[in-house]
Amino acid sequence: MATEEYMTPGEIVGKSYDYIAGPGTYLNPSNNTIYACAVGLKRLIPASPNAGDNRPTVEVVKEKEHGAVPEPGAIVTARVTKVMVRLASVNIICVGMRAVKEKFTGTVRQQDVRATEIDKVDMYTSFRPGDIIRAEVLSLGDARAYYLSTAKNELGVVSAESIAGATMIPISWTEMQCPLTNQIERRKVARVI
CATH class of the missing domain: 2.40.50.140 (Nucleic acid-binding proteins)
Incomplete structure (x- = not known):
C-alpha cells in the first residue's frame, strides 16, 4: 500500500540507498539525497517482485488543478x-x-x-x-x-x-x-x- 505525504519543491524526499527517484523528484548524487521538484503528494511504489532492485520508487504526484466552478450569484x-x-x-x-x-x-x-x-x-x-x-x-x-x-x-x-x-x-x-x-x-x- 502506498503512503502519502504532502511535499513542496526542495524538500528532502529520501535517500538514494532507500528509494529509486521517480517522477516529481530528482537525485543529488553528491549527497545521495532525493528532493521534490513538484508540489504534490509523496507516494512510495513498492518494487515489483521480479525486479533486481528491491528499493521502492518514490515520486511526487501533482494534485489536479481545479479551475473556477460556477455557483449561484457568480x-x-x-x-x-x-x-x-x-x-x-x-x-x-x-x-x-x-x-x-x-x-x-x-x-x-x-x-x-x-x-x-x-x-x-x-x-x-x-x-x-x-x-x-x-x-x-x-x-x-x-x-x-x-x-x-x-x-x-x-x-x-x-x-x-x-x-x-x-x-x-x-x-x-x-x-x-x-x-x-x-x-x-x-x-x-x-x-x-
Missing part, C-alpha cells in the same frame, strides 16, 4: 452553442475572471433573458450561436446545465460576429451593427461596464 462568460424557441444553450468559458478547466454547460431560459416584457422575448433575436455572453448563475439547474440569467443591463451579448465575419459593434441595448456592411442585427446586448 457572473460567467459563455459561448452560445444552440438557440431554441424557449431557451439558449451555452458553454461556460469563465467564472468571473478565471477560466474553467472542466466543461460546464448552461441554459438561458426565455423568462431569464430580460427583466421586462418577458412574454415578448424572442430567443432568435436575443442570441445567435457563437455569441459570447455575460450572464449571472441563477441556480445549479438540472443535472445537465446551470440556469443563467441575462436580465440585468450589464448582462447579455458582449461579442458577436456578423454574417460578413466581422466583430459587431453594439449600437443600442437591442442592436449590434457590422462595421463592414453596416447591417444591423438584433441581440440582447450587455451594457459596457
